[in-house]
Amino acid sequence: MQISTLTLIVLAASAVAFYLGKRRALNLVAGQGGPRSLHSMPGFYGAWTALWAAVPALVVLVSWVFLEPLILRALLVSSLPQDIQSLDPDRLGLLLNDIRNLAQGNIVSGEITAVQQSAADHYRHFISLSRLSMVVVCLALSVLALAFGWSKVSPTLRARNRVESFVKVVLILCSSIAILTTVGIVLSVLFESLRFFDRVSVSEFLLGLTWSPQTAIRADQVGSSGAFGAVPLFTGTLLVSSIAMFVAVPIGLMSAIFLAEYSSPRVRATAKPLLELLAGIPTVVYGFFAALVVAPWLRGLGDSSGVDVASDSALAAGVVMGVMIIPFISSLSDDVINSVPQSLRDGSLALGATRSETVIKVVLPAALPGIVGSVLLAVSRAIGETMIVVMAAGLAANLTANPLQSVTTVTVQIVTLLTGDQEFDSAKTLAAFALGLVLFVGTLGLNIIALYVVRKYREQYD
Amino acid sequence: MKTDKLQQAGNSSVETESKKTKTTVPGPGSKRTVGNIKAADPVMSATDVNVYYGDKQAIRNISLEIGKNEVVAMIGPSGCGKSTFLRCFNRMNDTIEICRVEGDIRLDNEDIYGKDMDVVLLRARVGMVFQKPNPFPKSIYENVAYGPRIHGLTANRTELDEVVQTSLEKAGLWEEVKDRLDQPGTGLSGGQQQRLCIARAIAVSPDVILMDEPCSALDPIATARIEDLIDELRKNYAIAIVTHSMQQAARVSQRTAYFHMGELIEVGATEQVFTNPRTKLTEDYITGRFG
Numbered sequence: 123m124q125i126s127t128l129t130l131i132v133l134a135a136s137a138v139a140f141y142l143g144k145r146r147a148l149n150l151v152a153g154q155g156g157p158r159s160l161h162s163m164p165g166f167y168g169a170w171t172a173l174w175a176a177v178p179a180l181v182v183l184v185s186w187v188f189l190e191p192l193i194l195r196a197l198l199v200s201s202l203p204q205d206i207q208s209l210d211p212d213r214l215g216l217l218l219n220d221i222r223n224l225a226q227g228n229i230v231s232g233e234i235t236a237v238q239q240s241a242a243d244h245y246r247h248f249i250s251l252s253r254l255s256m257v258v259v260c261l262a263l264s265v266l267a268l269a270f271g272w273s274k275v276s277p278t279l280r281a282r283n284r285v286e287s288f289v290k291v292v293l294i295l296c297s298s299i300a301i302l303t304t305v306g307i308v309l310s311v312l313f314e315s316l317r318f319f320d321r322v323s324v325s326e327f328l329l330g331l332t333w334s335p336q337t338a339i340r341a342d343q344v345g346s347s348g349a350f351g352a353v354p355l356f357t358g359t360l361l362v363s364s365i366a367m368f369v370a371v372p373i374g375l376m377s378a379i380f381l382a383e384y385s386s387p388r389v390r391a392t393a394k395p396l397l398e399l400l401a402g403i404p405t406v407v408y409g410f411f412a413a414l415v416v417a418p419w420l421r422g423l424g425d426s427s428g429v430d431v432a433s434d435s436a437l438a439a440g441v442v443m444g445v446m447i448i449p450f451i452s453s454l455s456d457d458v459i460n461s462v463p464q465s466l467r468d469g470s471l472a473l474g475a476t477r478s479e480t481v482i483k484v485v486l487p488a489a490l491p492g493i494v495g496s497v498l499l500a501v502s503r504a505i506g507e508t509m510i511v512v513m514a515a516g517l518a519a520n521l522t523a524n525p526l527q528s529v530t531t532v533t534v535q536i537v538t539l540l541t542g543d544q545e546f547d548s549a550k551t552l553a554a555f556a557l558g559l560v561l562f563v564g565t566l567g568l569n570i571i572a573l574y575v576v577r578k579y580r581e582q583y584d
Numbered sequence: 585m586k587t588d589k590l591q592q593a594g595n596s597s598v599e600t601e602s603k604k605t606k607t608t609v610p611g612p613g614s615k616r617t618v619g620n621i622k623a624a625d626p627v628m629s630a631t632d633v634n635v636y637y638g639d640k641q642a643i644r645n646i647s648l649e650i651g652k653n654e655v656v657a658m659i660g661p662s663g664c665g666k667s668t669f670l671r672c673f674n675r676m677n678d679t680i681e682i683c684r685v686e687g688d689i690r691l692d693n694e695d696i697y698g699k700d701m702d703v704v705l706l707r708a709r710v711g712m713v714f715q716k717p718n719p720f721p722k723s724i725y726e727n728v729a730y731g732p733r734i735h736g737l738t739a740n741r742t743e744l745d746e747v748v749q750t751s752l753e754k755a756g757l758w759e760e761v762k763d764r765l766d767q768p769g770t771g772l773s774g775g776q777q778q779r780l781c782i783a784r785a786i787a788v789s790p791d792v793i794l795m796d797e798p799c800s801a802l803d804p805i806a807t808a809r810i811e812d813l814i815d816e817l818r819k820n821y822a823i824a825i826v827t828h829s830m831q832q833a834a835r836v837s838q839r840t841a842y843f844h845m846g847e848l849i850e851v852g853a854t855e856q857v858f859t860n861p862r863t864k865l866t867e868d869y870i871t872g873r874f875g
């Protein structure tokens with residue numbers, strides 16, 4: 123029987139259980155006060171029984187699916203002759219793969235030996251046994267647990283609270299999955315980075331001024347010594363992000379002030395969604411806009427005025443990235459400005475301040491921490507932004523502060539490092555993890571500061 | 585207090601005579617209003633004011649004067665338009681998009697809704713204290729200095745210091761805060777905050793102070809302090825106060841105006857309104873049979 127069919131059967135049992143539990147609850151109190159003498163609404167007794175029918179069986183099912191291959195493998199290995207068992211792990215793995223494929227009727231590499239054939243027969247036998255017992259165990263468990271839950275139903279059972287705590291457990295599980303995933307990613311990046319730092323010292327990576335990650339694949343190759351000084355990438359990232367913030371902060375902030383303080387509700391109702399539409403444009407579209415429209419235009423402008431502008435200048439990427447970030451800043455700042463209590467504005471206006479005096483002297487100072495928070499969030503967004511810089515900023519790791527030259531960023535280098543043909547454990551590939559770690563630490567720090575600032579600000583008015 | 589009340593009574597009898605000349609062109613609102621809308625020495629006067637929120641009329645033909653050295657109390661059930669009417673006097677209703685004000689309101693005989701009126705200067709001359717204390721999230725000093733600064737009332741820091749000190753003194757807050765002027769105004773207690781807001785309003789030396797339920801967020805002790813303060817301020821300013829507390833109206837005001845569903849039902853000397861109301865509606869309200 124298929125696992126999906128089994129799942130459906132268990133769920134069906136659970137549905138039946140709902141009905142049974144609910145009816146039992148109603149029957150129990152039929153002659154004596156009706157549903158009002160139940161602790162919870164009848165539906166909760168149904169849900170209680172249904173959960174008993176479904177949850178234990180499904181938990182067993184899931185663990186079975188995960189543990190089955192491990193147990194089967196152990197059984198298979200122990201059924202093989204002694205000389206094969208003592209093969210080295212790689213060869214053994216290959217062999218086991220062959221046996222598994224043979225058992226499932228897939229294509230097998232090489233000749234089939236008698237040993238393999240018998241092992242495959244064994245394996246097939248194990249599988250069918252395992253599947254059968256899985257079905258039996260799950261169904262039995264479902265029915266037994268259903269009966270248990272059903273027998274527990276009584277007018278005093280606090281089914282409502284029990285179901286409630288089950289819901290809570292589910293919610294906790296879901297959120298811990300999200301958290302654990304993040305932790306897992308961070309740890310894997312961290313360990314790969316440590317492997318990188320075995321080959322390249324931390325100080326060389328963080329302080330070195332040349333970035334040229336081509337390492338020799340063969341020992342006799344020339345010209346690819348590999349230099350992993352990431353400073354040019356950091357400065358490039360900072361340069362592009364600064365240009366972006368230079369564009370985004372004033373424009374975003376001013377439009378937020380306009381929307382929150384000056385516009386009529388009608389204008390606001392149309393302008394705000396339009397501005398937020400900018401945030402919905404895929405970054406790849408911004409990317410080719412930067413590479414195909416803005417960069418050539420800047421270059422042409424430079425040519426006609428005698429300034430040397432690289433065709434993939436930091437300026438083009440930065441400006442377009444800034445445009446992308448405008449809605450981010452304007453939308454967050456708009457919320458922040460709006461949450462400044464109206465009473466403060468009234469107080470200022472009633473003292474004879476003009477609207478702009480009120481904005482500058484009362485509203486903005488009150489909103490400042492929140493605005494700083496939103497700008498910090500935007501900065502971390504800019505630093506992590508990839509697509510625009512991949513398309514519009516260059517690959518040349520120039521150490522420069524001139525926005526007209528070509529620079530490269532951390533994210534761009536991660537992309538290029540991982541898209542080449544390299545061994546997975548070469549220094550070049552591992553460097554991507556180290557860069558990722560730096561990026562992660564940087565944006566995490568910014569986010570923490572931003573959240574701290576924003577929270578601090580919230581306390582002021584609550 | 586007593587002598588004030590007597591004076592007030594005398595004044596209003598004088599005023600009734602002058603009113604006779606005015607009744608030759610009675611507004612439709614004054615038909616409904618019982619009592620004398622006139623003040624002894626008017627600073628602000630509203631005539632036939634109508635206020636609309638969109639299509640909904642919130643104030644119907646109300647005329648009322650606010651006189652120098654007196655406190656006018658505005659009472660009435662919730663939603664009857666007291667705040668709306670009060671906000672006409674410093675044009676705070678302008679900040680509400682859908683709000684439209686009709687009629688004639690004058691400050692020292694100058695039409696405040698006229699073309700030449702500078703709203704910014706008007707609001708400097710007609711201060712306002714709100715229901716909930718709303719100090720700016722700045723230091724105590726900066727809160728009081730805010731008005732003088734934006735209007736350029738002081739030439740240098742010493743003058744500004746002086747204005748801050750006298751305003752705080754007048755608001756009865758100086759002794760409590762003189763050692764911590766640089767601390768945030770939001771860190772004061774509710775009653776202190778409200779007195780800070782009063783100090784902030786008088787720092788720009790207004791002629792009139794409007795107060796919209798200034799004590800409704802305060803405890804009885806803080807309320808008593810503010811009431812004393814209002815009585816004190818009356819010597820220098822014309823004051824209009826909206827309140828839900830009949831006792832407060834009786835304690836601080838010289839004249840009382842009773843509003844009902846957007847209309848001014850009765851206005852007169854406070855003592856008379858509370859002891860001998862002339863309309864059934866007023867009587868019902870002050871005896872607690874209404875609202």
Ligand SMILES: Nc1ncnc2c1ncn2[C@@H]1O[C@H](COP(=O)(O)OP(=O)(O)OP(=O)(O)O)[C@@H](O)[C@H]1O
Pocket residue numbers: 637642660661662663664665666667668669680682
């Ligand atoms: N901003 C506004 N938009 C629309 N209608 C409003 C607005 N403000 C007040 N109103 C309406 O105008 C009428 C008078 O309101 P106002 O706030 O002046 O009453 P009030 O006498 O001050 O009441 P309260 O004693 O509860 O403060 C009410 O019917 C109210 O619904």
Ligand SMILES: [Mg+2]
Pocket residue numbers: 666667668796
């Ligand atoms: Mg009100």
